[in-house]
Amino acid sequence: MTGTVRFFVLWVVAFGTVNATAQQxxxxxxIQGSSEPLVITATRITSKFSRAxxxxxxxxxxxxxxxxxxxxxxxxxxxxxxxITNAPLGNALNGFPNPFGQGVQLxxxxxxxxxxxxxxxxxxxxxxxxxNTGRIAIGNIRQVEIVKGPSSSLYGSEAMAGVINIITQxxxxxxLNVQLFRxxxxxxxxxxSFGNKFKHSSLQVFGHQYHSGGFDLDPQLxxxxxxxxxxxxxxxxxxxxxxxRSQFTFSVRQNNQVQNNRYQVELASSPEIVAGKTIDNDFTxxxxxxxxxxxxxxxxxxxxxxxYSNESWVNKEKTGEPFDAIxxxxxxxxxxxxxxLPFSKGSQLLALAGWASDRVDASRYAQxxxxxxxxxxxxxxxxxxxxxxxxNAGGRLDKRNDFAARVSPRIALSWQPDARWKVTASAGGxxxxxxxxxxxxxxxxxxxGYSLIGATALSDELIHLQQNGLLPTGANITPFLQNNPxxxxxxxxxxxxxxxxxxxxxxAIGIFNNRINQMIDLFTLPFSRSNGLPIYSYRNxxxxxxxxxxxxxxxxxSGNFSMNVGYQYLLAKDxxxxxxxxxxxxxxxxxxxxATTLLTRAQYVGLPxxxxxxxxxxxxxxxxxxxxFAYIRFIYRSAFGxxxxxxxxxxxxxxxxxxxxxLVNLSASQQxxxxxxxxxxxxxxxxxxxxxxxxxxxxRQVSLSIFLQLKSTSxx
Amino acid sequence: MxxxxxxxxxxxxxxxxxxxxxxxxxPTPRPLTRVQVLSVPxxxxxxxxxxxxxxxxxxxxxxxxxxxxxxxxxxxxxxxxSQSSGPGNAGVxxxxxxxxxxxxxxxxxxxxxxxxxxxxxxxxxxxxxxxRTHAFIPKAGKVFIFRTANGINYAKMQLLAVxxxxxxxxxxxxxxxxxxxxxQPGNGNSFQ
Numbered sequence: 001m002t003g004t005v006r007f008f009v010l011w012v013v014a015f016g017t018v019n020a021t022a023q024q025x026x027x028x029x030x031i032q033g034s035s036e037p038l039v040i041t042a043t044r045i046t047s048k049f050s051r052a053x054x055x056x057x058x059x060x061x062x063x064x065x066x067x068x069x070x071x072x073x074x075x076x077x078x079x080x081x082x083x084i085t086n087a088p089l090g091n092a093l094n095g096f097p098n099p100f101g102q103g104v105q106l107x108x109x110x111x112x113x114x115x116x117x118x119x120x121x122x123x124x125x126x127x128x129x130x131x132n133t134g135r136i137a138i139g140n141i142r143q144v145e146i147v148k149g150p151s152s153s154l155y156g157s158e159a160m161a162g163v164i165n166i167i168t169q170x171x172x173x174x175x176l177n178v179q180l181f182r183x184x185x186x187x188x189x190x191x192x193s194f195g196n197k198f199k200h201s202s203l204q205v206f207g208h209q210y211h212s213g214g215f216d217l218d219p220q221l222x223x224x225x226x227x228x229x230x231x232x233x234x235x236x237x238x239x240x241x242x243x244x245r246s247q248f249t250f251s252v253r254q255n256n257q258v259q260n261n262r263y264q265v266e267l268a269s270s271p272e273i274v275a276g277k278t279i280d281n282d283f284t285x286x287x288x289x290x291x292x293x294x295x296x297x298x299x300x301x302x303x304x305x306x307x308y309s310n311e312s313w314v315n316k317e318k319t320g321e322p323f324d325a326i327x328x329x330x331x332x333x334x335x336x337x338x339x340x341l342p343f344s345k346g347s348q349l350l351a352l353a354g355w356a357s358d359r360v361d362a363s364r365y366a367q368x369x370x371x372x373x374x375x376x377x378x379x380x381x382x383x384x385x386x387x388x389x390x391x392n393a394g395g396r397l398d399k400r401n402d403f404a405a406r407v408s409p410r411i412a413l414s415w416q417p418d419a420r421w422k423v424t425a426s427a428g429g430x431x432x433x434x435x436x437x438x439x440x441x442x443x444x445x446x447x448x449g450y451s452l453i454g455a456t457a458l459s460d461e462l463i464h465l466q467q468n469g470l471l472p473t474g475a476n477i478t479p480f481l482q483n484n485p486x487x488x489x490x491x492x493x494x495x496x497x498x499x500x501x502x503x504x505x506x507x508a509i510g511i512f513n514n515r516i517n518q519m520i521d522l523f524t525l526p527f528s529r530s531n532g533l534p535i536y537s538y539r540n541x542x543x544x545x546x547x548x549x550x551x552x553x554x555x556x557x558s559g560n561f562s563m564n565v566g567y568q569y570l571l572a573k574d575x576x577x578x579x580x581x582x583x584x585x586x587x588x589x590x591x592x593x594x595a596t597t598l599l600t601r602a603q604y605v606g607l608p609x610x611x612x613x614x615x616x617x618x619x620x621x622x623x624x625x626x627x628x629f630a631y632i633r634f635i636y637r638s639a640f641g642x643x644x645x646x647x648x649x650x651x652x653x654x655x656x657x658x659x660x661x662x663l664v665n666l667s668a669s670q671q672x673x674x675x676x677x678x679x680x681x682x683x684x685x686x687x688x689x690x691x692x693x694x695x696x697x698x699x700r701q702v703s704l705s706i707f708l709q710l711k712s713t714s715x716x
Numbered sequence: 717m718x719x720x721x722x723x724x725x726x727x728x729x730x731x732x733x734x735x736x737x738x739x740x741x742x743p744t745p746r747p748l749t750r751v752q753v754l755s756v757p758x759x760x761x762x763x764x765x766x767x768x769x770x771x772x773x774x775x776x777x778x779x780x781x782x783x784x785x786x787x788x789x790x791x792x793x794x795x796x797x798s799q800s801s802g803p804g805n806a807g808v809x810x811x812x813x814x815x816x817x818x819x820x821x822x823x824x825x826x827x828x829x830x831x832x833x834x835x836x837x838x839x840x841x842x843x844x845x846x847x848r849t850h851a852f853i854p855k856a857g858k859v860f861i862f863r864t865a866n867g868i869n870y871a872k873m874q875l876l877a878v879x880x881x882x883x884x885x886x887x888x889x890x891x892x893x894x895x896x897x898x899x900q901p902g903n904g905n906s907f908q
Contacts, residue, residue, distance in 0.1 A: 266886025474833040524840045527833055528793075531760045534840055585812055587857025594751075594876045594896070596814055596856050647856030649844045 040120070041145040041165040043379065043392060044154055044350055045340055053381075053392045053412035054426045055495050055510060057082075057146040061169075064138055066620075066631050068667035068681030068705055070181060070189055070210065072133040072144075073102055073696070076164070078616055078633055078665075079146060080552050080566030081107050085609045086696060087128050102696045103130035107148055107512055108546035108572035108610050109161035113432060115151070117165040119251070121286060122155070124332040124358065125308030126435065135255050135282045135308075137233040139179055139191030140206040142169045149512065150430030150493045152408035153394045154352075156375055160430035160491050160516060171195040171202035171239055174712040183681075183703030186213025186228075201240040208233040215698045217691035222271075223263035225695050229278075231257045245292040255282040261314055265323065274323045276314035283307045300338040302354075307331050328362040330436075336375075343383065350394070352377040360436040366457035368440045373400035373433075390414045398431070402439075402456075403488055406431050420501050427494040434486035438520050438538045450533040452522075455486045458537050465529070475527035480537075487540050491516035505555035505562075513547040544607060546572035560623045567615035573606045577650050589647040591655065596647075605651045608641035611660065627671025635663040642693065658693035662686060679705040747907050748772075749898040755881065756789045758888040764788035764795060769864055769871040769899040783865040789893060792852055792878075794837040797865040798828035801835075804865030808836045811859045815896065821861045821870035821905040842875065852878040852891070870905045873897035 037060060042052040049058055057079050069075050073084045083105040103111025112129030115122055123131060144166050151159040174196045181189040191208040214228040235253035242248070257280040264271050289301045313325035336354025352375075359370040379394030392412040399405040410428030417423075439456040453461045462477045471477070497510035518540035525535040548570040555563045578601065580586045586599040606612075615636050622629040638660040641651030651657065664686050669679035680703070687700040750772060756765045766775035766785035775785040783804035788795050797804030807826025811818065827836035837860070843852045854875035862871045874896050881890035898907045 271886075472833045474831055526838065528839050533760060534845075585857075587812070587814070587855075589854075589856035589876070591877075596874070598814070598857075643846055643849055644844065644853060645849075645851075647844075647853050649853075649855075 037143060039143075039145055040167070041117070041147050041163055043381065044120075044338075044352070045342055045348060045381075050422070050501075051390070051414075053390060053414045053424055054151075055148040055424070055497055055512075057148070059144040059146075061142050064141060064144070065679075065707070066629065066667060066669070067633070067665065068679055068703065069665070069683065070138060070183075070187075072136050072138055072166070073104070074665075074683070075138065075144070076104055076133070076146075077663075078618070078635055080616065081148065081550055081568040081614070082146070083611060083614060083637060084696065085111065086694070087111075087130050101127070101130055101132045101134070104133065104164065105609065106146070106161040106164075107514060107568075108548065108570045108607070109514060109516070110609075112435075113158065113160040113430075113516070115155050115157075115159040115163045117155070117163060118253075118284065119168055119286065120165060121284070121302075121304040121306070121334070122158075122332070123282075123284075123308075124306050124330045125282065125310070125328070127310070127328065128437065129435070132280070134231070134257065135280070136166055137191065137206075137208040137210075137231070137235075137255065139177075139208050140169045140193045140204070140235065141166055143167045149426055149495045150408070150410065150428035150491065150514070152398075152430035153396045153410035153428055154377060154379065156373075156396060156398050156408070157431060157433040157488070160432055160489075160493070161514065168235065168237070169193060169195065169204055169206070171197065171204035171237060173197060176708070176710045178706075178708035180706040181703060183683075183701050185215065185698075185701070187211065187701070187703070200242060201238060203239075204237040206233075206235045217689050217695065217699075221691075222273075225691055226698070227259050227261050227263075229257055229259035231255065247290040249286070249288040249290070251284075251286045253282075253284045256280070261312070262317075263314075273317040274314035275317045276312070276323075276325075278310065278312040281307070281309045296344055297339070297341040300336075300340070302334075302336050302338070304334045305332070326363045328360070330358070330360045330362075332359075333357045343381075346383045348381045350377075350379040352396075360440070362436075364441060364443045365436060366440045366442045366454065366460070368436070368456070371400055371402060371436075373398060375399070388416050398433075400433055402485055403433065406488055406490065422499040422501070424497045424499075425495070427492070429490065429492050431488045431490040432516075433488045434520055434538075438486055451529060451535045453535065453537050455484065455538045459483065470530055472527065472530045477527075480525070484539075486520055486538060487518055489516055489519050489540070504557075505553065508552045509549070510551075511547075511549045513545065515543065515545045517543045519544060541576075543575040544573065545575060546570065546607075546610075560621055562620045562622070564618040564620075565615070567613070570610055570612055570614070571606060572610045573604065574650070577604060586648050586650070588652055591645050591653075599648055599650070599652055603652045605641055605657070608643070608651050611637045611640045613638040613660075627677070628669060630668040631666070633665045635665070637661055658690070661688050661690070661694065663688060663697070675708060675710050677707045677709070679707065681705065745902045747898050747900040749896065751876070751894065751896045754789065754893040754895070756791070756891045756893055758791065758880070758891050760791045760793075762790070764790040769862065769873075769897060770866075770869065770901065772899075786862055786864045786871070787860075791891070792843060793835070793839060794842070796827075796829050796836045796862070798836070800831050801829040802865070805863070805867030806865040807863045809861040810837065810841065811861055812857050813859055814857065815859050815872065815874045815898075818859055818861065818872055819906065819908050821863070821872065821900075821907070823905060826863050843878065854878060864899075868903075869900055870907075871897050871899040872907055 037049050037058050038046050039049050039052055039058060040046050042054050042056050064075055067075060076082045077084045084102045085105045086102050104114050106114045116131050147163045149162055151163045155163055177193040179191045189210040193206045195204045210231040212229055214224045214226045217225040233255040237251040240248045259278040261278055262275040265274050285305045287303050291299045293299055309329040311327045314323050316323050334354060334356040339351045341349040355374040357370050357372050375396060375398045377396035381392040383390050395407055395409040397405055397407050408429045408431060412426035414424040439454045441452060441454040442457050442461055443452045459481045462480055465471050493514035495510060495512045497508060499508040519542045520538050521541045522536045523539050528534050548568055550568045553565045581599050581601050584598055587596050588599045589596045617634045620631050639657045642656055642658045645656050646653055663684055666682040666685055667679060669677055671677045683701040689697055689699045754765055754767055763777045766780055766788040768775050768785050785797055786806050795801040796808050797806040807828050809822060809825055829835045842858050843854050845852055860873045864871060876896055877894040879892045880888040881892055883889045
């Protein structure tokens with residue numbers, strides 16, 4: 001407590017003692033940061049950014065603040081090779097609020113294949129494979145790290161395209177940060193972050209509030225494209241050092257989002273308005289004990305809990321009669337221990353072992369037992385030839401109660417012949433375990449009447465349907481009564497990259513290739529329900545690849561200008577489709593002339609929702625002496641596949657594609673005094689909207705942010 | 717029954733004009749190629765909508781127990797006038813290919829509706845359902861080769877589109893099956 005009191009005295013009485021050196025240092029940073037950031041996600045051992053053996057994007061807190069953006073997905077969208085995509089199913093709802101939201105597409109792989117970590121721990125609660133990144137408040141983020149390429153060797157399931165690790169502030173020095181935000185048309189937000197250092201411990205507290213009045217992109221449709229919602233979030237982190245060798249970390253975090261749903265449903269008699277709420281709760285608790293063993297080696301013991309729930313209901317507005325209510329709750333608990341022996345005698349070692357329990361309780365899901373898993377991971381890194389070559393090799397074994405053990409290896413080689421050049425090559429295997437939806441979903445569409453049944457729940461449900469006379473007589477269900485458990489999807493990816501650094505900037509060129517095998521996909525059962533409508537379930541089928549090239553460049557011009565360019569070229573295709581084309585089994589029918597022809601490889605564009613060209617250009621003017629900057633970013637996505645119209649279920653015609661788009665975001669800031677700065681932002685300057693293809697993009701938003709930043713160095 | 721759209725009526729008129737202009741004394745009639753639209757109720761219950769290649773028209777439900785129809789549609793289910801579905805001798809072969817490149821019908825290998833749940837044309841075998849647009853899109857390059865209900869004549873057919881007739885309210889009322897077919901009215905199995 002004494003530290004807190006001292007801090008407030010400092011704050012109130014004497015601003016002169018508040019040292020702004022660190023802040024001014026930060027102002028000197030260029031877009032990527034001249035002082036090299038420390039990273040952890042690539043190897044789980046803290047190292048310098050330039051030493052990372054795999055492709056990595058680092059978004060610093062400084063960069064986040066500079067963009068003036070408040071949604072994590074908007075910040076991720078400004079990075080090379082990252083696209084924000086809408087869940088295909090959500091778009092089918094014709095103006096109903098999309099319950100699936102948007103997800104992160106990394107290197108052309110769907111959101112389900114990117115693991116999202118918060119302070120190194122995996123978040124659960126995916127809806128149709130998508131984790132709503134709106135659950136993560138950005139006001140206390142210290143750094144976001146995006147690792148590209150299969151990382152299951154360290155993180156297990158889902159890390160096939162890569163890993164996004166959101167690292168929150170560590171309590172380091174006494175500091176207070178306040179951000180107030182107000183944006184057109186109807187968004188307001190505030191956040192407060194407070195850190196303090198005591199004698200043997202330190203504390204970080206964060207509170208965040210966000211309110212959006214929603215927006216409407218399509219006045220033709222009743223209701224808003226985005227219904228109004230508010231977020232309340234809070235977290236606290238406490239670090240306690242009882243001795244010089246021992247350290248405890250405890251943190252809890254809660255994010256609560258309430259959305260007011262109000263839309264029109266078409267009932268048999270007449271349309272009716274329904275209204276209700278969607279309440280989304282996300283709670284995490286984390287504890288860690290770190291013990292320094294020898295000179296450098298460390299031992300960690302960690303526990304992590306994530307409870308996620310989403311409850312949604314609507315009632316008929318006239319009568320108050322319940323219309324629909326669904327819930328989804330997931331609880332994930334993990335315990336692990338880790339041993340790190342950082343570099344000594346040219347090699348470093350990491351060993352990790354733990355277990356996890358995962359449980360879902362949801363409407364539309366069959367009853368099911370918790371899924372228990374355990375894992376062991378080992379990684380060794382060697383430095384060779386006077387540190388010019390580093391070799392990182394590791395693997396992880398994952399065993400869950402419903403499938404055979406999986407081993408995921410990774411090897412990464414990096415060669416730095418001199419200070420300017422760096423060549424990295426990495427290859428790894430990844431997997432994605434079948435999720436609860438694939439196994440236990442039991443959904444019947446009331447309006448049209450089809451059924452979608454998870455693979456594990458299938459046999460029980462078919463017996464149930466048959467006993468209730470919902471299957472036609474003679475339907476042969478026997479082949480589906482054996483337990484045919486789904487197998488994990490698995491894949492392999494490699495990345496090759498050359499980076500050249502110069503005083504004036506850096507240039508990196510890379511190529512990558514990822515493949516996913518035995519993807520879990522829908523199939524139609526050979527018999528239908530007695531009402532004639534199909535029954536769908538899931539099975540392992542299909543292989544895809546995504547391959548491409550990327551270019552990233554940072555340039556520092558003379559004066560206060562700098563530039564950052566990123567570009568990704570992508571080809572992502574279904575291997576089964578290519579085989580069918582070669583076997584002359586796929587056709588296309590012109591939707592206007594009805595002329596049917598064989599589909600060719602050249603006509604086949606690829607998997608839906610992927611843009612062949614994506615890129616961003618960022619220009620920064622920063623005058624740190626005058627305490628001001630101006631920042632403009634151009635984000636481009638070329639046309640991407642949408643829906644088949646010509647009878648082959650693949651994207652092969654420009655009429656099946658959504659148009660490309662360009663977003664322009666602007667921000668400018670002026671430091672008023674040592675602790676206060678004002679920032680103005682224009683998001684989506686060109687006012688690009690597309691209610692059908694990009695419902696997550698509101699139109700132009702003009703906003704003002706006020707930052708209050710106080711930092712004390714005297715508490716050390 | 718208003719099962720013909722204006723389009724198909726126009727086709728029919730055009731065909732009549734065409735054939736009357738070029739009418740010659742030919743020993744074997746030339747096969748007829750037409751595009752027609754069949755209106756099918758958007759319901760999985762109730763009766764099928766029956767069609768005859770020979771008469772180029774829908775057949776009334778009253779004639780459903782006869783060999784006057786060749787195939788029938790209910791919602792997205794297609795039955796063939798054979799065995800469990802009707803008294804006719806119709807059969808079907810589903811073949812992948814370009815419609816115009818199929819110059820003759822095979823003489824053997826036809827499938828029948830052996831039981832109500834084992835139909836010659838399996839459910840979902842000819843379309844993809846798109847949940848984004850709610851469209852039933854016929855698979856391109858799927859050609860249905862029919863032996864007609866009399867067991868003598870042959871026809872080839874491909875579905876071009878399944879559209880929703882304009883509707884108000886939540887649920888569509890009518891599916892419009894647009895299809896192209898070539899019917900050989902004479903002896904033989906040639907479509908040329």
